Amino acid sequence: PGPNNGTVPTPLTNYLDTQYFGEISIGSPPQMFNVVFDTGSANLWVPSQSCSPFSTACFTHNRYDSSQSHTHVENGTGFSINYASGTIRGFLSEDVVVVGGLPVVQVFAEATSLSAMPFIFAKFDGVLGMGYPSVAIDGITPVFDRIMSQHVLKEEVFSIYYSRDPKHSPGGELLLGGTDPNYYTGNFNYLETREMGKWEVTIKGVSLGAKMMFCEEGCTAVIDTGSSYITGPASSVSMLMETIGAQLDETGYKVNCETVKMLPSVTFLLGGQEYALTHEDYIIWQSQIEEDVCIVSFRDLDVPPPTGPVWILGANFIARYYTEFDRRNNRIGFATAV
Numbered sequence: 001p002g003p004n005n006g007t008v009p010t011p012l013t014n015y016l017d018t019q020y021f022g023e024i025s026i027g028s029p030p031q032m033f034n035v036v037f038d039t040g041s042a043n044l045w046v047p048s049q050s051c052s053p054f055s056t057a058c059f060t061h062n063r064y065d066s067s068q069s070h071t072h073v074e075n076g077t078g079f080s081i082n083y084a085s086g087t088i089r090g091f092l093s094e095d096v097v098v099v100g101g102l103p104v105v106q107v108f109a110e111a112t113s114l115s116a117m118p119f120i121f122a123k124f125d126g127v128l129g130m131g132y133p134s135v136a137i138d139g140i141t142p143v144f145d146r147i148m149s150q151h152v153l154k155e156e157v158f159s160i161y162y163s164r165d166p167k168h169s170p171g172g173e174l175l176l177g178g179t180d181p182n183y184y185t186g187n188f189n190y191l192e193t194r195e196m197g198k199w200e201v202t203i204k205g206v207s208l209g210a211k212m213m214f215c216e217e218g219c220t221a222v223i224d225t226g227s228s229y230i231t232g233p234a235s236s237v238s239m240l241m242e243t244i245g246a247q248l249d250e251t252g253y254k255v256n257c258e259t260v261k262m263l264p265s266v267t268f269l270l271g272g273q274e275y276a277l278t279h280e281d282y283i284i285w286q287s288q289i290e291e292d293v294c295i296v297s298f299r300d301l302d303v304p305p306p307t308g309p310v311w312i313l314g315a316n317f318i319a320r321y322y323t324e325f326d327r328r329n330n331r332i333g334f335a336t337a338v
Ligand SMILES: CCc1nc(N)nc(N)c1-c1ccc2c(c1)N(CCCOC)[C@H](c1ccccc1)CC2
Pocket: 018, 019, 020, 036, 038, 039, 040, 041, 083, 084, 085, 086, 118, 119, 121, 122, 123, 127, 224, 225, 226, 227, 228, 315
């Protein structure tokens, strides 16, 4: 194990509690990129120098220039990936990728087209998928698997801290190889991943205040560091939002800021443990000139079968519950974040 006794930290930036990303380098000499470490996908991509100049989302971000890297290896296979919010197309290349000081030779995608919506809102350049190899496009070995095969990590786990205060420094931390006691209190509760090869767990109930609302018969939740919000089947989320008096407009659900203090907690029952989100956790309070706006960080999202129907527990859940992703034991651990 190296200088950090087998654990490797990467500080993250928190943009408005909705985007969290950290810096990696690709190529020799190193080209720097900000990426989201995303448990909802398993591929690495960054914008390409050869992306079309008309792709707004491309030229407003850092771009990888293979001609400037003497460790670049040509590949050229086509690539495309879809997220709940946006599509990327490009081609494969291979080069040295450095995460937290750890170098790996990695096959990744150079994105030549990024769907303008919503990548023009992305404060990050690319995405580093932390999902299982089974969900990797083109069967590419993911970065974390390449790092595990170097046997430099104390444990075959990684942990994510997302701060809840944009002024807090750091805005978050990815820790490879362990958990960081600076960012959680109490003990971890562990849940087996529902299906081998996905960061998914079983929800045994979703309640609003003391009232059980859904999922008593069990439903699936993806623990997704790449999503900003919590999403659920439209029928469930719209009922939840109606019950708290939230109005849906083009940018999502909003509540009258005067009612925020009285809003009930939304509780997810995972592995016999209750995970409550208070209004502090699920309302994004935006102070504006004329009047404050209170956005509810829940969204309708009907993911089609076979993946869906599914709840996605994103950044606002992870900000409340420090999360350990354990590849050795195929389980996810939650502890109360500081
Ligand atoms: C990280 C990749 C990814 N991975 C997974 N599994 N799910 C999704 N949804 C994404 C994804 C794709 C695109 C964008 C995104 C997220 N954004 C959210 C960052 C979340 O950072 C934690 C931002 C955004 C701003 C405005 C409205 C919607 C989205 C920029 C655009």
